Amino acid sequence: MSAVIEVSVAHRLGAFSLDAEFASDGRLTALFGRSGSGKTSLVNVISGLIRPQAGCVVIDGRVMVDSAAGVFVPKHKRRIGYVFQEARLFPHLSVRQNLLYGRWFAPQAEDGGSTLDDVLDLLGIGHLLQRQPGALSGGEKQRVAIGRALLAKPRLLLMDEPLASLDEERKAEILPYIERLRDGFGIPIVYVSHSIAEVARLATHLVILGQGKVSMSGPTAELMSRPDVPILSTSAEAGAILEARVLRHEPEHGLTILGTAAGPLQIARRNLPEGTALRVRILASDVMLSLKPLDGISALNVLPGQVSAIGVRHGDGGALEVRLDCNGVGLLARLTVKSAEQLRLAPGSPVYAVIKSVSIDMP
Template identity: 55%
Template sequence: MSLSVAIRHAFSGFSLDVAFEAPAGVTALFGRSGSGKTTVVNALAGLIAVDAGHARVDGDTLFDTGERVFLPPHRRRIGYVFQEARLFPHMTVRQNLGYGRWFARRYGADVADMESVVEMLGIGALLARRPGTLSGGERQRVAIGRALLSGPRLLLMDEPLASLDEARKTEILPYLERLSRETKVPILYVSHSVAEVARLATTVVAIDEGRVVRSGTPTEVLSDPQAVPTLGIRDAGAVIGASVTAHHADGLSELAISGGRLLLPRIAAGQGARVRVRIHAHDIMLSLTPQEGISALNQLPVEIVSLRRGDGPGVVVQLRCGSDRLLARITRRSADALGLAPGLACHAILKSVAVAQEDVWVEGKDGR
């Protein structure tokens, strides 16, 4: 699957001018509230007609203002999952899912197997219930099932977890990961949560004030200092790949990364498993020399790639660690005292307990 989008559209006091190409997998459209993300997905769904631009899925045109093509929404074969589930309240879960199958047959789309979708989303015990008796996470899983059963060639998910509390988000995220692994339906996932993007996405398109500021893999985008204003300084960090090499008796797991090793609280994965680890910029300390007699167990040799100085007292430092990139957020005073500059070799220091369990994802199990 390939998705090609170019949109220009003006509202009162706001203009959107974005263009991006998305390969197969989960493409996260990321940005703060009001950056234009929902306008993009509404244009793809056919809910608004934009001033200029085009959108194509696998070469099939959804709209092209230059060629005066505008496919009606019902003919686009797009599944749309909103922030609220929007299920039919008078229907049971089975009947809501059945509506998706009816829609697929009505417009000649391939019909997914209901049993497979029900099993994948863990909603078999809910089939006889009505939406009013379901939790928020359960309703969203049913909404995703209905969208899948409509035979979509593209699935749009507009901040599907935004209305859920942390417990319900934790409940539904594994199902979204399984969805991305086990279906061939490409997903455009809209979010302003760095944690969701780091966990789910294969491609990230970062939007700020109606413009694309960066696109690429999560590793590339999330570790780019230029994307920090869009990500939010408190969420700045990096995502790196690793493999589990050992589990120690004291409750720590040892991971091999391209630039050395990490010791983290025990990871529920066997030796040799591939994982992704999110490391926050504010959890990394920098030292010009290796340190002895400190409690932090992780000291990684790194090289400074760049420094981004903001208006405040902070500096975001991009670091090369093997083939990976890390970010460290320190004060301007510390950067000046250490004489930090591109090309300088130093050490990144990270406490093992600084990396939370929810920031480690096992590939092919609870991750991608």
């Protein structure tokens, strides 16, 4: 599959230098890094708000920037939808009028793209059409802002920390709608975030930024299970994400059984239909290792695998991040140095990953 977005730019903004390169064919590409890492600057280059001093930007095969050839497509001709931290709705217009405002920017000669009914169904905002923005919750405002961007028929949707101003309840409300957008609309998304939980749940491709440079870029599940990714491995939220599908429920035990490539997983009961595809996140701190299958333990999930890499977690007493290969699926386990020495772990060592059902999270 060819890259949907290709970026290779160099630009100096005062004392800050942006020198970033990545290519992604993912449905949702997350730009991840600490504050000041260059995420927003890179998004502004992609959108056309910043003209880089050198480099190129290509979106879906269309050249937006090529400094060597003197090409710079202005922002109003790029057909890029932008969703900010704040919804930025017009307070004097109804929800319906705010949504339809996006149509002014849609190319009139093209068929297809999102219709109003499509957007209302996707975002669940049909009942809000007659309301004013002042009568909406933060999550409802952001859904309307996303709908307005979609109705402009964008080639690419840029979302710059769209959940940053929301509380946890509102975030939980809007995340499923972003998933539906990612999976059902065919519009590539670039998503800026400094939240590991959001990245784990949403991103199909991950770009890690630090001090204006791309340190790593690749499929999210692959990068998040590597022990050599400093910004991830030094976090209490370090772990792995697994693609899963609901196999069945055991209501008498309060459990849902998932199928994954690594093996079956039993998690706390979720009200999801059989066959539902989802992601689960397993924190490195919730994985124990054994050299042989265990009997007589309370943990319900035991996955066979082998050690693929061992990395040191700096600044925490020398704790180790151990990467496991469980039938081609990467997991992370966090162990003390003493535990690793007692188990005599080394790359290639066969092990069993032991995970409590209550520890497995749906990000």
